[in-house]
Amino acid sequence: MTEGSALNEEVGSPALRELLAEIDTALADAEQAFGRAGDLAALEEARIAYLGKKGRLATLNQRFGQLAADEKPLAGKQLNARKAEIVRLDAERREQLERAEIERRLEAEAVDVTLPGAAVPTGRLHPIEQTRRQVEAIFRSMGFRVTESPEVETEWVNFEALNILSDHPARDMQDTFFTDRGKVLRTHTSGNQIRTMTELEPPLAIVSTGKVYRCDSDVTHSPMFYQMEGYLVDKAISMGHLKGVLESFIHALYGAKVGTRFRxxxxxxxxxxxxxxxxxxxxxxxxxxxxxxxxWLEVLGCGMIHPVVLRNCGIDPEVWSGFAFGLGLDRITMLKYGIDNIRLLYENDLRFLSQF
Ligand SMILES: [Zn+2]
Structure with a gap:
């Protein structure tokens, strides 16, 4: 700013002196304009006003035509020096504004890690599914294998092979959903015994869970419910093995102190x-x-597999023997949580389900 005043006022023509003075004024004005620019957009506007193609310096440059030839180099040198200064001031102000912008943004977008988080509602397993997994895990720990079988079953697998003959009340239209051509919606998971025992050689230790269907509906019965079938076939299996396995199961599920009895x-x-x-x-x-x-509470039905059933599956009852048991997973779940209406388990009311 003071460099310009080094020029002696007596030096050069009046046109040169006037031009040099205006060049100095332009520098002073640019410094002020850049300082006033409050953001990057305003600074850019100011930059164009001074350094742009039609800016103030370009206009001053056009006035070189009025100067004498030997005065032009001096004016050109002065204009270039002031222009470099203006470019430097612009860059300096730009950096200041950019830094301020970053700080403003960091402050605005800052996360307060001490604020409590927003709760995300989580799903959970249906209480029957929880029971199923727990019960399967208990039998797996005792060496049982988990298998599945179809829900639409032949009458032979669901009834005859299990020694449920044609005059048995379970085969009444009142109790069973018949589909077509000798098929039924399975009324119990016991058919899994037939499926597995005809396919695999003993020794066998199997549990199988799934949906079963009966024409029945009240507070303790649902037309669809969940059962588990379990059986073990080996040599010299007795009621003692049956009692040992089932007592271990009850104790694992309800605690070691729970008393049991067989009727x-x-x-x-x-x-x-x-x-x-x-x-x-x-x-x-x-x-x-x-x-x-x-x-006392009834938990499950069980017994030694009938020799007729073994024979129906091609297993010699003189060599092999086994026990089987069947239980309602719904009932186990109701007993576990003190639920007295089976329909609650199937209405899928979240107010009920979210309690488990
Ligand atoms: Zn009681």
């Missing part, structure tokens, strides 16, 4: 047959509404 029963596909009860988990055996004041 004689009847099923066409087992001989002898039994039902397993456990001490009521709601009243610890003293009697309540859930256990009908008996102190």
């Amino acid at each position: 004689p029963s009847f099923f066409p596909f087992t001989e002898p047959s039994a039902e397993l009860d456990m001490a009521c988990v709601f009243c610890s055996g003293s009697g309540c509404r859930v256990c009908s004041q008996t102190g």
Whole structure:
């Protein structure tokens, strides 16, 4: 800024002196204009006003024509020096504004890590599915294998092969959903025994879970529900093995202190047959509404596989013997959580399901 005043006022023509003065004024004005520019857009506008093709310096350059030939180099040198200064001022201001912009943005976009997060609702497994996985895991730990079989089953697999003959009440139209050509919606998972035992050689230890269907619907019955079938076939298998396995299962599921008892029963596909009860988990055996004041809850049906069933699958009952059991996963789930209406399990009301 002071360099210009080094020029002696007496030097050169009035036109040269005037031009040199205006060049200095342009530098001073540019410095002010850049300083006033509050953001990058305003600075760009100011830059064009001074350095652009039609800017103030370009206009001054056009006035060189009025100068004497020997004055032009001096004016040109002065104009270039001031122009370089203006370019430097512009770059300096640009850097300041860019830094300020970054800081402003960092502040605006800052994340307060101390704020509590927004809760994301999570899904969960249906209570019956939770029970199924838990029950399968218990039997897997005892060496059982998990297999599946079809939900639409032949009458032979679902009934005849299991020693449920044509006059048995289970085969009544009232109880079974018949499809067509000798097929039914399976009424129990016991058909899995037939499927597996006709395909595989003993020894076998299998559990199989899945949906079963019956024409039945009230607070404790649903037309579709979940069962688990389990069986073990080997040499010299006795009721002792059956009791040991099932007691271990109940203790794994409900705790080691839960009492159990076996009662004689009847099923066409087992001989002898039994039902397993456990001490009521709601009243610890003293009697309540859930256990009908008996102190006991029915958990499952079981027994030694009937020799006829083994023979139907091509297994020699003189060599092999086995036990089988079937249980309702719905019932196990209801007992586990104290649910008294089976429909709650199938209505898929989230207010109910989210409690598990
Ligand atoms: Zn009870």
